[in-house]
Amino acid sequence: MSAILGWLVAIIDIGQFIPQARHTLEHRDNPRAMRGVSVWTWTIATIQGAAWVIYGLGTHHLAVGVPNLVITPICALILALRLRALRA
Numbered sequence: 333m334s335a336i337l338g339w340l341v342a343i344i345d346i347g348q349f350i351p352q353a354r355h356t357l358e359h360r361d362n363p364r365a366m367r368g369v370s371v372w373t374w375t376i377a378t379i380q381g382a383a384w385v386i387y388g389l390g391t392h393h394l395a396v397g398v399p400n401l402v403i404t405p406i407c408a409l410i411l412a413l414r415l416r417a418l419r420a
Contacts, residue, residue, distance in 0.1 A: 338395030346399050349377075349406045356410045366417035374411035381407050 352369070359365035381404030388397025
């Protein structure tokens with residue numbers, strides 16, 4: 333039962349990043365719309381995701397490591413698009 337719950341939480345965890353990724357992709361060419369995207373938040377989220385990948389895979393907790401293999405690139409994309417908007 334705990335394994336099922338772990339994977340359910342993993343799916344929800346991934347889902348929480350989708351709205352911000354979608355917003356960022358849709359407004360990537362609009363510096364004004366991108367102002368609300370925090371560089372610090374997404375830097376931390378990217379680092380945290382990478383750390384969870386290492387921890388999850390290193391301790392064989394796949395329900396922790398695998399979802400973060402999806403989450404980390406999403407966070408990095410949001411961060412990259414925000415940094416790009418800062419240069420615009």
